[in-house]
Amino acid sequence: MPLVLAILDEGETYGYAILKRIDELSGGELEWTDGMLYPLLHRLDRLGYVEATWDSPPGGRRRRYYRLTPGGRNALSEQRRQWEVVSGALQNAWHSFQVANSALRTVEG
Amino acid sequence: MPLVLAILDEGETYGYAILKRIDELSGGELEWTDGMLYPLLHRLDRLGYVEATWDSPPGGRRRRYYRLTPGGRNALSEQRRQWEVVSGALQNAWHSFQVANSALRTVEG
DNA sequence: GACCCATACCTAGCAGCCCGATGTATAGTG
DNA sequence: CACTATACATCGGGCTGCTAGGTATGGGTC
Numbered sequence: 666m667p668l669v670l671a672i673l674d675e676g677e678t679y680g681y682a683i684l685k686r687i688d689e690l691s692g693g694e695l696e697w698t699d700g701m702l703y704p705l706l707h708r709l710d711r712l713g714y715v716e717a718t719w720d721s722p723p724g725g726r727r728r729r730y731y732r733l734t735p736g737g738r739n740a741l742s743e744q745r746r747q748w749e750v751v752s753g754a755l756q757n758a759w760h761s762f763q764v765a766n767s768a769l770r771t772v773e774g
Numbered sequence: 775m776p777l778v779l780a781i782l783d784e785g786e787t788y789g790y791a792i793l794k795r796i797d798e799l800s801g802g803e804l805e806w807t808d809g810m811l812y813p814l815l816h817r818l819d820r821l822g823y824v825e826a827t828w829d830s831p832p833g834g835r836r837r838r839y840y841r842l843t844p845g846g847r848n849a850l851s852e853q854r855r856q857w858e859v860v861s862g863a864l865q866n867a868w869h870s871f872q873v874a875n876s877a878l879r880t881v882e883g
Numbered sequence: 884g885a886c887c888c889a890t891a892c893c894t895a896g897c898a899g900c901c902c903g904a905t906g907t908a909t910a911g912t913g
Numbered sequence: 914c915a916c917t918a919t920a921c922a923t924c925g926g927g928c929t930g931c932t933a934g935g936t937a938t939g940g941g942t943c
Contacts, residue, residue: 668860671867681920690863701902703922708900726909726920745868751777752861754799758780759854790891810931812893817929835891835938 667744668695669705670733673715674741677732680706706731714740776853778814779842782824783850788837789815815840823849 672678672686680702687697706729709715714737721727733741781787781795789811796806815838818824823846830836842850 668863668867671864675867679920681918687863690866691859692862694859695863698902699921700904700923701900704900704902707922724910728920745864748864750800750803753801754777754796754804755780755854755857757799758777758784788891790889807931808892809894809933813929813931816893833939837891 666705666709667741667748669702669709670714670737670741670744673731673733673737677730679720679728679730681728709737712740713737775814775818776850776857778811778818779823779846779850779853782840782842782846786839786841788829788839790837818846821849822846 668687668690669683672683672690675686678686680699683706684697684699684702687695706715706717709731710717713734715731716734717729717731719727720730777796777799778792781792781799787795789808792815793806793808793811796804815824815826818840819826822843824840825843826838826840828836829839
């Protein structure tokens with residue numbers, strides 16, 4: 666979800682393109698399906714984080730374009746903060762281990 | 775959940791201590807309650823990621839100690855990998871923005 | 884002893900999300 | 914004209930997150 670907000674922060678897009686962007690950003694490692702994405706987009710809409718408009722060009726497929734609202738931008742930065750807190754905690758937990766391991770290797774080696 | 779696995783990877787512990795450790799690792803930013811943790815621990819047990827034993831010392835409170843199984847260690851490294859994929863994708867998404875911003879600051883400053 | 888706080892564990896229940904399956908429709912390609 | 918890629922959507926079972934509530938003991942204070 667933070668990832669979708671981050672992508673929308675790059676500029677207005679639509680569902681299918683978001684899926685492609687996720688694939689691109691993760692080097693094909695993240696396998697999101699449309700069945701996961703569209704309900705999320707609807708939810709973001711309900712939460713007031715995005716605004717959506719239909720675009721139905723004469724010679725093309727109809728698309729629903731989404732863009733971030735100010736509230737969505739707030740949510741994004743808040744989620745980013747939260748992400749960093751968890752990331753930091755994981756780093757810490759992981760770090761002590763590395764220290765212990767390298768100390769061990771020093772003693773053993 | 776990856777965080778709990780990471781903490782258990784530091785060594786055998788019990789529920790209450792895990793809560794304290796989370797508080798410690800996150801600098802008080804992560805507010806986990808016991809009502810969230812214990813069901814998670816039970817689930818980890820069901821999944822075979824941890825093993826648990828009671829310890830009821832004569833002059834102390836009974837505690838349930840948990841430790842990682844090999845399966846849990848696998849899960850941990852897999853989750854870590856996943857975390858890094860998402861982290862990397864987020865980094866990428868933020869990067870183009872940061873570049874634009876720093877360029878802007880250079881021009882402005 | 885009465886009282887309270889911190890420690891230590893647990894479950895119930897509801898709201899909400901994940902995610903696979905499925906449905907609809909159109910543009911472009913061989 | 915079949916087939917693929919694009920483009921959107923919903924549904925339902927299963928699982929999760931989180932709040933609220935419940936039990937019990939050790940240690941400290943008055």
